[in-house]
Amino acid sequence: MRRYVRFFALAAFLHASLASAQNPIAIVGARLVDGTGTVPVEDSIAVVEGDRIQAAGRRGAVRIPGDATLVDAKGKFLLPGLVDVHCHINQPPDDMKRYWLAQLRWGVTTMRSAGNDKPETVPLFRETRRGAFLAPRAYTAGQGFSVNGPYPGAPVFNPATADEARANVRSLKAQGVDFLKIWMTNPKFSPDVIAAIVDEASKQAIPVVAHVTDVASLHQLAELGVTDFLHNPRDQPVTPDLVAYAKSRKLTFAPTLANMESPWFYYEHPDILGMPTLQDALYPRGRQMLADSRRRDETLSSDLARRKARMREQTYPFIKAMSDAGVRIVTGTDCGAEASQVTPFGHATHRELQMFVEAGMAPLAAIRAATLDAARVIARSEDPDYGSIRAGKAADLLLLDADPIADINNTIRISRVMRAGRWVR
Known part of the structure; x- marks a missing residue:
């Protein structure tokens, strides 16, 4: 304290x-x-x-x-300050400010909170951008759209009809959110509800960002005009046809590697886990979980090698194939997610960079993915106001x-x- x-x-x-x-x-x-x-x-x-x-x-x-x-x-x-396009910071306002400061100390100067933000906190995001207090430049999707929510009690919209979906989008517009988030996880919305969300968002000039982990959902949303994706399809190996489709549609992906790896990474690196700046960047329950020796022993079991291999085979070939073809891969870590608790603000963005290089990206390309390219995704511009030193x-700056x-x-x-x-x- x-x-x-x-x-x-x-x-x-x-x-x-x-x-x-x-x-x-x-x-x-x-x-x-x-x-x-x-x-x-x-x-x-x-x-x-x-x-x-x-x-x-x-x-x-x-x-x-x-x-x-x-x-x-x-x-x-x-270097330019780092950019993280996939965060969550559904906390009381004073705690939000504390975690934003922790994120800044790690050199993350821009972040995007992808759903689960309550309406009363939306104005705080605008305040970060006008310099009302020290924080990264921050953007929010507000509640987001999910049938079951990413965790029990998550603040999300769950419209049953297309008309209700359109009303929800207009409500988010009135709140002043920066973009919309759709979770395409089972159980999913009906096609007419999804189409209504995307269409109304277009009418209201609000960008749409989607959580996808299967090829069918990717195609469904891309055909509706969505280009900004969190995670990546993992239900089948990446194919030349999928790469060509993504390139033709100018799709972008934040594979969210750090969140997938964080359950074991910090146990394997106690030197990093013990850093005060790392501890400050975790929720209290996350600190407790990572301090639990029984949980550590269970996580670092003989099954870990298989889990690591599975995670890498689901993501690394995708990153390599897409980035080699010029499809934009950017840093988005899922830091601060209530569902996991152990993906810290700040350091996770650095770890995502490292994993991009492990997947086959050159260091310069990985740095661009975490700075200018990530800024381009958030700003929806090839020449954003931040993300480069020009x-x-x-x-x-970092x-x-x-x-x-x-x-x-x-x-x-x-x-x-x-x-x-x-x-x-």
Whole structure:
């Protein structure tokens, strides 16, 4: 508890400074990995003015303002802040702010909460984007649509008819949500209800995001115009026809690997589990579950090798085939999900990056998946305001102590984090 008090005191101090004038900041000497997937720039300079990147490039090509505060970043590595397109943060407002701060400390500067958010918390998401308090830039789907809900008592809409579905969509529009979420899990909505949700969302200019784990549901929604998918089809192996279909429809996928692996990953890595920043990023019940020695022993049983192999065969070939073909794969971890409890905010996004590389993506491509490409998915734009280190973009930055291109595990070697032009770590 004392750690939280100190953390909130620091956050309050930093937040108070947001209103004060600040000299430009020049980050000098880092290897610049700008999020676009291009070759990193050695010995770079990045200049931040206010909440924007004023310039970024090699030394000699970027002018440092005379009144700039210099940050010596020689030997360090500068990346855009990370983006997670699949989170859940259905908590009381004060707890939401605490977990958002924990997520920021891990360098996740943008997040999307994909369902189960109560109407009274929707305004908080807008406040994150105007800088009312320290948090990632956050977006919400509000309650979402599910027949049974992802867990007992989940705040979801369960319309029985097409007319009821349309009324639910209009209610979410009135709340001011940023997108809609449909769970395509058994039991599923009837085709006419699904079509009504998607059609009314289009009329209300609200994007639709869908949870899918089977090919039939993927096709059903893609034919209705949905392009943004969480998880991936696992009922059959990926085929060239499915890859070609996804590419032709410009589909995007957040495979949600970290959530699938988290039940055993943190038991296998007690050094990470013991980090204070990791403990702060877990719900209390999740901390209790991961501290339970009997649960640990049962999880790390002889059956674990089979479970690991099954998880990888359901996801890694899909990621490799889709990314090789140019289908957009992005980071979305299911962190904060009430149903699992053990997928932490922040670190899970780094773990997803690592698993992309394990699946066959190059480190630069994996970093782009966690920055610019993930931002493109949320913003529905090829040139989003965040997710890359380029002049005019939001100054959301992650400064590392070790090279993530040489070893993608180095993304957790965090030196500093900047959100909207202010250091938050």
